[in-house]
Amino acid sequence: MKYYLSLAVLLLLSWSLSAQNQSQLNGRIFDAQTQEPLIGANVVLQSTKDSTKQFGTSTDLEGGFQLALPQGPYQLKISFLGYETYEQPLLLDKAAIDLDPILLNVSALEEGVVDVVGKTPPAVLKGDTVEFNSKAFKTNPNATAEDLVEKMPGIEIENGTVKAQGETVQQVVIDGKPFFGQDAKTTLKNLPADMVDKVQVYDQKSRQAQFSGFEDGEESKTINIISKPAYRSGTFGRFYAGIGHDDGQEADDDWRYRLGGVYNRFNGNERISILGQLNNINEQNFSSEDLAGVAASGGGGRRRWRGGSLGNFLVDDNGGINETYAGGINYSNEWNKKWKLNGSYFFNQTNNIGFDSTFRSFISEEEAGQYYLESQNQNSTNINHRATFRLEYEINDRNQIEIEPNLSVQINQGEQMSQSETYNIEQTLNQSQSLFNSELTAYNFRNRLLYRHRLKKRGRTFSVRIQQELSGQNGNNQLQSENNYYSLNQIDSIDQSSDLDEYERSYSARLEYSEPLNKQMQLQFRYDPSISYNEAEQFTFNFDGQDYNLLDTFLSNEADSRYERHRASLGLRYNKKGFRFYVRASAQWAQLSATQVYPQSFENSYNFFNILPFAVMRYKISKTKNLRIFYRAGTDEPSIGQLQEVVDNSNPIQLSIGNAQLGQETNHRINFHYASPNPSKNTMFFVGFSAQYNKDYLGESTFIAYQDTSFLGVDLAQGTQLTQDVNLDRQYQMDLFADYSFPLNFLKSNFGIKFGGSFSETPSLINNQLNYSRQPSGRLGFKLSSNISEKVDFTLSTDGSVNYSINSLNTSSNNRYYNQTTRLRAYWNPWKTLVLQTDLSHQHYAGLSDGFNTDFLLWNASLSTQLFKNQRGELGLYVYDILGQNTSLSRNFTASYIEDQIGQVLERYFMLRFSYRFVPKKGSLVDEEKSKEMIEHHQRRRSGRGPGGPPPPPR
Template structure:
């Protein structure tokens, strides 16, 4: 018998399914309002997932469940909750607005709402022209930008784009957004997608990715759509390609193709094996910044040939398959000029004429097999093959700070690289009868292999060396590297109360890698005879990491609050062995405690506050550990460091957001803090005189050797505020962005510590039209004021400013006439003589739509009308400040024909078994696009 004051209402769940009454397809993103039948009770809200399902935690009472969705009539039921799970059954939604000759009657639409951890944008609130892509659509949404192929949402790079919760062309976010027309989009969901294992348990394991899920309209899930185009212009400029998708219930097939020589590129970093070696300034060694080069598009002039195929389908009630194949071939030519200032000690100037051809094949596959309601397997293999050939003609000159010349080099270099990368992840998940008790096993494999060869011919002059005023290098080099990583972990969760849950986890990872480089000198003058092994530039190196990690976490959830608190213990063993030309060993062990904490508050009105702290380690790569010199630029050598330790990172993220149906605006405020102990950074030695290093390498006066080292004191602090509001009176969407970024980068120059401190203040505004589908325009401004301070040479502290002002318009008028124009002004101030620039890129086109339903369009486009196109960039590192100018595409005109395919139909009626969840949700979880309440392991 329960005593008064100690009676606690027992929690339960209401689950249900919402489908279209005509097509019998799931209704994704419908609003579910659950309200007690008592007087003055307030509703609680959830939304349906990609399968039209919902689940909400309640107490055992009587409720009114109401389903609402744009252009549908409301549907509601009264549900009495008696057990742990009460199935409300199926809600059939009937369209409330009939379409007559394409005239749509749509009321006011809430642009943005916060649904748990997911920010949801309603596409109907953002008007675009009939030919717009999903990329055009999302750039009107607050906090989302697309720059040079990189998609950013709320200050973080978007790594994945899903379509109705399923992968689409692997992890290539930009490619997915360009391939789908805006008209099929119902909602855009932005969230941090957990790993499959973490989504199941509900405990964040830190491996989540910023993700966009494209929710398609219910009446666009069956049909064929896409477009094909071809154009030719002056200076033999051309483009051709297209994309076609076939959607038929669960089966979806998409085909894309592209060929052009006008710098339209659609590849990800997986396509760029060997490309980083072509960047201006040569290899930077150590920590380097090659990763930055792999983000977005290549500079210079690029020709692209690509083809892709995406497939998704369900087989029966248990198997869900998605897969894609993508081929990409790019040919790039670039001419760059580079200035590097080593904080007043010396100046380096370089001209670089390079060309490269890169070929890539990518295959992605995912199979979900629901063994039964309690057990599931997920199999995710990925495979890519790459081939790269490149050649570079380079001239470099080094001067002292006063202009006195030290040395120069003329380089003719070429290379060939072939490689493949295979990854596989196998996950087994089991849910026990007791809700919240789960067990999962994960096994992952990674294999990569790379082989390469290179030719180097350089003539070097040393103006300060009277005895040896110059030399010639004529070499061939051969490299190979491979790595095998095997890992596994298991996770067990156990509920300990109605609000608390424990997680136990253990993982083991073993990584074995080796790298070999052999360099041969030409021993004859009159002919090629590369038989002499250069032991100073050759090396064989093996490396093994073994990591054991065990942890305990506690999860709490009650009302509007949830929290995770955990601690992992990690032991890492590093064993490295140099096999040639001399023997050497490194045997180290690292022990770390890795705490993590997450606290989230969500109000029913849409306000959310989240604090997230996580610590982690980062291991040096084999190239950073391998003690072999790269002399591809004899004036700027690089090498590895076998004594490197692992980095220890601490990350703190805080986010506050306001969005909801009752608010006329949306606001996001974020703070990101990162602190690194034992940060892997560059140490640069600049020879003040002829110097022979302990390794035997000879550095002429002014030559540099850069290698990675471990240094404490690396910081990165970033704040970002985004504010969006539709102004209905003038039919505009207004988006404001304000941010501040602080980077403290430690480094070493001639064994003297230098701390480069960069402060960046940014401001942006975007005005986008909401007038009509026939008139679409956007105007934007973004500015960055940068303050650079360094500890070695305060007199070289620098302030510089960059700004971009853009405007774009697309107007359809009369009987299918189209006028489009975009203009962008770039301004750079404070970079120094020859680099301060102010230029405007203006493109415009006129066209005419014709054929049935205006499916055809003939368009004349002029690129760079003012002949001012330019490309400059400033990079601030811990050892130098770099300014780079690159070759750009010049003015041309092109005539293009485009045909648009739109053929949508209704889905045939399906029986109840076909409408059931064809995946794993035996406990009422939310797999697929969003995180939902945490999956079957939630409580």
């Protein structure tokens, strides 16, 4: 006990001594004209006593910076691309010093460029961040942030997915603060375009990487919306409602409605947002995150859910018509510069009904292959609760803590009726009719604790991250089917009930220590241990005439798995004059153990050892050119669902089974990204390339029964199939994306050209023979966005893509198809309050299966009038699918078949709509005169012309 007390006293004494003669310098940097924070500005303090001693950092997403350094006199120097350099003498003689807001003026060169061009430059490059100016992209008064960002080069929205510079945007933040977790779609759809001042696109590093300066590969493509000053303290939002009816329908359930709104109250650091919506016109406010619990569980690995796991406990939502009830709240605040909180809760319920037809052409070693045709009706209900929180506490200038718990719960219920058959060119091989009901509940809880500590020596840091994740699924299904196997001349009936109970828990940690070598180089030591446990059981019972009491041992299973991993890493970071790189080598040992208890008992255990390199290089070629190259190696382990050797017979003629012999997959990924915005010419150019190589690829083996036979102990009638996950040699894919835009001054518009291509090679086993499916594709698109005025706004775009499927096993199954999508969105305010809007989308397909090739035009339009003061309200008549041509088509290439699918869609309806938007009240706006006076005051202080002369050193 004496030993521990002495050690504690020594630790406290050393802590106290290390804190003496140190100063914590805090400051924030803003644009002098717009008052917006400057992100990534360089802050350098040089000792006036010893010029060799320099300390530096860069500003965060709020323009703030912190530096801990020895007390004494310094010269502060702040620089930022496109702005005048700021210098000021400082005397640090206190434990903590807070500077007044520092305002940077645009440099004369930059101002001269703007004056010569006579237009607002659409984008500038600030370090690794591409920043778009909203003033360069005109939109109509009722536009959303989604409408605005779609006009910006390199940003597009495809099927609800936001992409920037060819990569999926994983989160949209407002002034650096999260908004409804990582739901990019919800953020953009619920913010008005007129609140947006700047839009920044960058790769967001993890919180730990931001602290240590070492990149850990946990990057996410992020859009940061910088709001206009007026919206940072005020109330704004919108409300909308509509009622309508299907064309020519009289039934009550053919009424169409929409009701919703969003309310925002921003008061500096305190921000509250509330949103809600109800509709039955396929408007959805949620992302794939809301289905995560019933689509996959936590941990690593690719989740295919074969072999008695979630694959046969879900009714798929294949488009159709959706009725949505959704609502949520987001709250963020900061207290005393020490506490920061951001949290959100989101609820969503979607009721889906739909019909779809699927045609598959199977790749085989024989010239005469097999074909599969399926039609199904389904209805399902998915209920989701999602809560995300992050609490940050700064204990002092050297110690910080973050706690980040997240919880999601999903309930999925569904019913599906299907008819299917398999045939070849000579005859029908089998037919199946089935009724399938399922109910599944899933949850996922993740809690992350992060502790960070700065030591006395600049650049020396220590941090610990601990994470716990718990997830589970439990459900029940009932299957009734009648299956006709013509080769056996028999009809097989199934009436069964299955129960699933699956549970996963994982624990991981990360310890990091960084040590500076000199001003440009820094070492990092890192250790990452983790362990995860999976337990799953499925029991299937057949109907005995009274109840489901007969246990089917062939369709039942009980298994568990354990995956333990230890990774030790050594990294080196170099940073000098716009060039920086980070390299890391990791030695990883892992063990995968799989145990099956029922129906047969066995245990498999595998050990893996890998050397995993990692590297990232960023080079600022010039003020307008930036290059990034990223490389990473990693591993994926199979899921418990893939390891369970139990048959999934939810489709009796297309079976699947797990594989307890699966091993680990190793992957290598490289990304290349080049950005070159030219403010002087108002042009933008992006190009990106990515490639991935997977060794011991977790692929599929498909056995097609050309005659009555048995495979893997499963009896198969002619025409039926059995699919199993297997490890295959290799798989790789490559993608290229480029975007170039420039102004068309004679049209007062911006014109963009985007092109790209991809190539992938995916292996599969078909009747134990190896097939490589090679899929090259090319894409070319154009986009014309108006910048005429708020009264005339249009966006015209067209995208064409050609796709090939080339197979090594049977060249007769090779295929090509072409798709062209052309869209026009237009807004016109021809007279006073009258508004005309139209949206035309033309789809052209060529090369699909017989009966699937089609051209159709979806035309929507509205006529409305603006109401109330400043036209805040709008009342109008909206017509959806005027021509009655709406169609849902898709094509999918896999390594074992080519699939075409057509589904039910929402048909023509009329709707009377009303909307009202509100903006910050006059009393809430930032006082422009006070802002101007503050700018002039700081300019006088810098120049020494005003009262008091130059600013004295802070004390």
